[in-house]
Amino acid sequence: MDDRRLVAPRGLTRRSLLKRGAGLGAGALALGAMPPFLAACGSSTPSGPKELKVLTNQPPDPAPPGVADYSEEAFATWQTDNAARVSYESIPYTQIHDKLATAFASGNPPWDIVYMSGWVPEFSKNLATIGDMISAELKSDLPPSSFKTVTWDGKIQGVVFTLSLMTLFYNTEHFEQAGLSEPPKTWDDLLRYTKELTRDGRYGWVNNYGAPEGIGGTANLWMSYLQQAGGTMYDEGGLPIFNDAAGVDAAQFMIDLWDAGTEPGSISYVGIADTTNVFTAGKASMMMNWPFMWKPANDPAASAIAGKIGAAVLPAGAAGTASIDGTDAFTVTTASKSPELATKLIEFYLAPEVQKRQVLDTGWLPIRLSTLEDAEVQAAATNAPIVLEQAKSPYDSFVTPDYIEVTQAIGTELQRCIRKEKSAQQAIKDASDQVASIVTSR
Amino acid sequence: MADVELRAITKRYGAVEACADVNLHVADGEFVTLLGPSGCGKTTTLNIIAGLDEPTSGEVLMGGKVVNDLTPYERDVAMVFQNYALYPHMSVADNIGFTLRLRKRPRDEIRRRVQTVAEMLELAHVLERLPRELSGGQQQRVALGRAVIREPAVFLFDEPFSNLDAALRVKMRVEVKELHQRLGITSLFVTHDQEEALSLSDRIAIMRDGHVEQVGTPDDVYAQPRTRYVARFIGSPQMDIFTGRLERRDGITAYVVGSAAFEIPGEAAPTCDGELDMGVRAEHVRLNAGGIPMPVRVVQPLGSMTYVTIGWDEELLTSRLLGMAHFSPGEAVTVSLDPAGLLFFDRESGRRVLPDGALA
Amino acid sequence: MTIDPGAVARPTGRSYLARRRRTGTLLVLPALAVLALILALPIAASLALSLMDADTADFRFGVFVGLDNYRTLFADPVFALALRNSIYWMVVEVAVVVVVALWFALLLNHPMGRWSVFRIILLVPWALAPVANAVLWKWIYNSSYGILNFLGTATGVLPDPVVWLGDPGLALNALLVAEIWKEIPFITLLLLAGLQNVPRILYRASRLDGAGPWQTFRFVTLPQLRTTILICIVLQSIWALKSFDLVYVLTRGGPANATTMLNFLAYRVSFQFGNLGLGAAVADILFFVMFLLALAYVRVFRPARAAERGVA
Ligand SMILES: Nc1ncnc2c1ncn2[C@@H]1O[C@H](COP(=O)(O)OP(=O)(O)OP(=O)(O)O)[C@@H](O)[C@H]1O
Numbered sequence A: 001m002d003d004r005r006l007v008a009p010r011g012l013t014r015r016s017l018l019k020r021g022a023g024l025g026a027g028a029l030a031l032g033a034m035p036p037f038l039a040a041c042g043s044s045t046p047s048g049p050k051e052l053k054v055l056t057n058q059p060p061d062p063a064p065p066g067v068a069d070y071s072e073e074a075f076a077t078w079q080t081d082n083a084a085r086v087s088y089e090s091i092p093y094t095q096i097h098d099k100l101a102t103a104f105a106s107g108n109p110p111w112d113i114v115y116m117s118g119w120v121p122e123f124s125k126n127l128a129t130i131g132d133m134i135s136a137e138l139k140s141d142l143p144p145s146s147f148k149t150v151t152w153d154g155k156i157q158g159v160v161f162t163l164s165l166m167t168l169f170y171n172t173e174h175f176e177q178a179g180l181s182e183p184p185k186t187w188d189d190l191l192r193y194t195k196e197l198t199r200d201g202r203y204g205w206v207n208n209y210g211a212p213e214g215i216g217g218t219a220n221l222w223m224s225y226l227q228q229a230g231g232t233m234y235d236e237g238g239l240p241i242f243n244d245a246a247g248v249d250a251a252q253f254m255i256d257l258w259d260a261g262t263e264p265g266s267i268s269y270v271g272i273a274d275t276t277n278v279f280t281a282g283k284a285s286m287m288m289n290w291p292f293m294w295k296p297a298n299d300p301a302a303s304a305i306a307g308k309i310g311a312a313v314l315p316a317g318a319a320g321t322a323s324i325d326g327t328d329a330f331t332v333t334t335a336s337k338s339p340e341l342a343t344k345l346i347e348f349y350l351a352p353e354v355q356k357r358q359v360l361d362t363g364w365l366p367i368r369l370s371t372l373e374d375a376e377v378q379a380a381a382t383n384a385p386i387v388l389e390q391a392k393s394p395y396d397s398f399v400t401p402d403y404i405e406v407t408q409a410i411g412t413e414l415q416r417c418i419r420k421e422k423s424a425q426q427a428i429k430d431a432s433d434q435v436a437s438i439v440t441s442r
Numbered sequence B: 001m002a003d004v005e006l007r008a009i010t011k012r013y014g015a016v017e018a019c020a021d022v023n024l025h026v027a028d029g030e031f032v033t034l035l036g037p038s039g040c041g042k043t044t045t046l047n048i049i050a051g052l053d054e055p056t057s058g059e060v061l062m063g064g065k066v067v068n069d070l071t072p073y074e075r076d077v078a079m080v081f082q083n084y085a086l087y088p089h090m091s092v093a094d095n096i097g098f099t100l101r102l103r104k105r106p107r108d109e110i111r112r113r114v115q116t117v118a119e120m121l122e123l124a125h126v127l128e129r130l131p132r133e134l135s136g137g138q139q140q141r142v143a144l145g146r147a148v149i150r151e152p153a154v155f156l157f158d159e160p161f162s163n164l165d166a167a168l169r170v171k172m173r174v175e176v177k178e179l180h181q182r183l184g185i186t187s188l189f190v191t192h193d194q195e196e197a198l199s200l201s202d203r204i205a206i207m208r209d210g211h212v213e214q215v216g217t218p219d220d221v222y223a224q225p226r227t228r229y230v231a232r233f234i235g236s237p238q239m240d241i242f243t244g245r246l247e248r249r250d251g252i253t254a255y256v257v258g259s260a261a262f263e264i265p266g267e268a269a270p271t272c273d274g275e276l277d278m279g280v281r282a283e284h285v286r287l288n289a290g291g292i293p294m295p296v297r298v299v300q301p302l303g304s305m306t307y308v309t310i311g312w313d314e315e316l317l318t319s320r321l322l323g324m325a326h327f328s329p330g331e332a333v334t335v336s337l338d339p340a341g342l343l344f345f346d347r348e349s350g351r352r353v354l355p356d357g358a359l360a
Numbered sequence C: 001m002t003i004d005p006g007a008v009a010r011p012t013g014r015s016y017l018a019r020r021r022r023t024g025t026l027l028v029l030p031a032l033a034v035l036a037l038i039l040a041l042p043i044a045a046s047l048a049l050s051l052m053d054a055d056t057a058d059f060r061f062g063v064f065v066g067l068d069n070y071r072t073l074f075a076d077p078v079f080a081l082a083l084r085n086s087i088y089w090m091v092v093e094v095a096v097v098v099v100v101a102l103w104f105a106l107l108l109n110h111p112m113g114r115w116s117v118f119r120i121i122l123l124v125p126w127a128l129a130p131v132a133n134a135v136l137w138k139w140i141y142n143s144s145y146g147i148l149n150f151l152g153t154a155t156g157v158l159p160d161p162v163v164w165l166g167d168p169g170l171a172l173n174a175l176l177v178a179e180i181w182k183e184i185p186f187i188t189l190l191l192l193a194g195l196q197n198v199p200r201i202l203y204r205a206s207r208l209d210g211a212g213p214w215q216t217f218r219f220v221t222l223p224q225l226r227t228t229i230l231i232c233i234v235l236q237s238i239w240a241l242k243s244f245d246l247v248y249v250l251t252r253g254g255p256a257n258a259t260t261m262l263n264f265l266a267y268r269v270s271f272q273f274g275n276l277g278l279g280a281a282v283a284d285i286l287f288f289v290m291f292l293l294a295l296a297y298v299r300v301f302r303p304a305r306a307a308e309r310g311v312a
């Protein structure tokens, strides 16, 4: 046993297995609670160390030190200094929401800190308002828009720990072969590129439209086009207003992109991992992707196109470029007995040094602006400048308490129009009606 | 109608030789019994005739033609199985009529023929019942009915009465015999009950360890057993066989068993002498008609006859007397043997030694 | 003279049988209580929940709404679709599984099929963890690098790769194939056990009666297997309604709800939408259907036992 494992006593086989499965098994493996954390044993203070329990992702989705391999020494030191013992429960991304839902419904969530991906509004009642507790220094170093998805009813209930916006990934080799020298800048470019790149058994574009709901689902993807077209989801009163030209244009653009050369399996892929697999196998030339996939996509062990990937901001619609927010955040539950300590741990996760190791060792971008600007970081994470550039334009994922229900409704209608069962117009109208009834019955 | 002939039938199951060179001819219309102890190959032989099992080697002939390659159905044999093998999910009527139904006979005809058979076997009132709702004897008769309705060329019975009580067994025996007399169908009947065999058969084939030890009429096998095995197997009570010595001294011939020496008229003994086994049936042992004095050990009165067992040394000898005879254990009687009923066997081979000293 | 069945029953003058019954009741009471606790309580709680408006966030403060949830469901086209999908799924799965399993069982029961390796191979799909099975099929069906499209196009059977999970009708049937593949082994084993219980002698009897292979199957094997087959049908129906893993891993109910079935809908509404009351209503409808099937199972089973007693 090496030191690392002492610090992170998780089954390494399980992790590596999941990496290889690239999310295929995600949502599927039933995992028990993790073994208790071992690091602080022997050095107990008179009152004994305080225990903090954390529910989080498994890599390759973003995860804190101790689950992923970075900043482990600093993490051990933090625990000693704060007389704390941190234990993790890390499960596949697709299982986290359901686990939270059941635990919160029971009234006894066992965790102090939980990972959130757009569910802060939904679980708002169960989350502590930590906005007041985090240091002003940290707050001022984060993009203000990053608080959008972790704020509900005016209360800041979480901190995003990685800048996660979708940007364009493209295969530079395919571009060269097709005589394309720069990434597409507009929707027209994208359609034209997609057509030109669709040849030799390859497709210009690939996406995951299989799962309608949640962050990264079909509806969420459409929201990027919606904002590019100049539309938005809700009015001041929270009622849907996307049944307009922008909403229909966004849906129509998905259809046009489909016809121009979207990889046909796209309608069946249920996660970003499925899509990335097609892209990294060199079977599709372009995709929208989260920054955390940059590193695995460039890893020669897992990717056939390592080193041949370009990144760019998403092509602009009528209103310019825009993206969606992955909203990977940490929150503190109201059930926590040590909310201050828990907040402190979150601050540790966001400490500059940890943020730097996070991106250098795992590829998950930091959220701290100062770290993002760091030369060493920009040299290592070549996509960081692009993501930063993308962040200058809107990137709202429009999370609400009924986010999954809303996205399920919209996403299902989008699947129908992509499959040509109805027109974009009809689909958006139907989706809008359903969302109106969901939102009003809230 | 057909005769059945087995030519050098051998059947092996791995190392077990269930049939070893079985030769047998059953004439057309004849009733032959296969008799032998459990495991001697009776069922196997029957299955080979039926075509349910293939012989390892040898030929089965019916009506003079080799039928080895014919299906059971084509051989036109009907069989009554050791455990009836009625179809549990079919009514009595369906069980009996199944074979006609398979032959796509008209419904009317099936009903009529089932009715006839049922009446003959006294099953008419239980036609709609399931087999499990019948008594053992009724099930037995359904099994018979299922065979009879086919009017086959050959009947095979595999210990059909083994599950019945003694009284029912005797009654069924009469029914089968009557059936055979009425229909005259060539029949092979398997049993391990020698009384059943004797009472039913035109001829009996006694089997032992897969081969036929002797074939003959009931009289033959009873009176002229070819081997010690057959002699012991046939007859009730079992023949007493002694391991003694035949001695001739001073013109007198005697069979010596331990301390007893039975005097035997010269013409009744084989010409050879020495170590021979001697068998005698109970009806050939005479009491109090001269001879050696011996004590009575056991008396078994059976109504029409009485078995009296006499003993000396370690030996026992049973005598059958007609009617009720009054003896008491310990009583001394004189014992003599009817020379006509004495059988001698070669000790080594078990084969009978004929009066001229030759082996049977 | 009878033995007093313990201090519980004092000699009160009641008959021995009555005292015996009382003692028996006292003895099974704890077990009944435990059963009530672990079985009846959740069922009752679920029924109660289906009459409430309750969210995951504050489900302890649910409001009684009567049959509202059921009304909502019956007006919901997604529920109607899920119900249709569930019924289609159950009927096809049961029919195919039982027929194919019966065929396999007959092959395995044939002297040439008795080789034990066949049985081990047969058991592989069944031994796979449900999720492993789902992941396996996800790879098989993957339209871009799945083995099915690879083989199909390489052999020329498929002119173009097919998006197996992208077309509503295709997706549901693709899942069915995966499900059936996994479900066949167990039913095969049940039927094989049933076949081996058919007395060999009946086959000999039917051969002598002149039955060919088909007639033997029709008149001897099938009636003898009747109870086993009925049990298989009922069990498989219940299992079919419970299917979840394949939908969860492969399609998440899509595309356009084409693979959404009641069980998955109950999950989605409860744990994804957080509407526990409505989810419970879906689950209770499913429970009701399975309860009817379970009753059928008990009915099928009872005559068989009576018959055994009758034979003995
Ligand atoms: N299918 C088989 N496989 C192996 N051995 C067998 C098989 N059938 C019969 N035998 C063996 O062959 C021998 C003869 O069996 P068979 O059934 O013919 O005896 P049987 O004379 O009918 O006996 P019983 O009076 O008990 O019915 C026995 O030793 C038996 O164990």
Ligand SMILES: [Mg+2]
Binding pocket: B042, B043, B044, B082, B158, B159
């Ligand atoms: Mg036998």
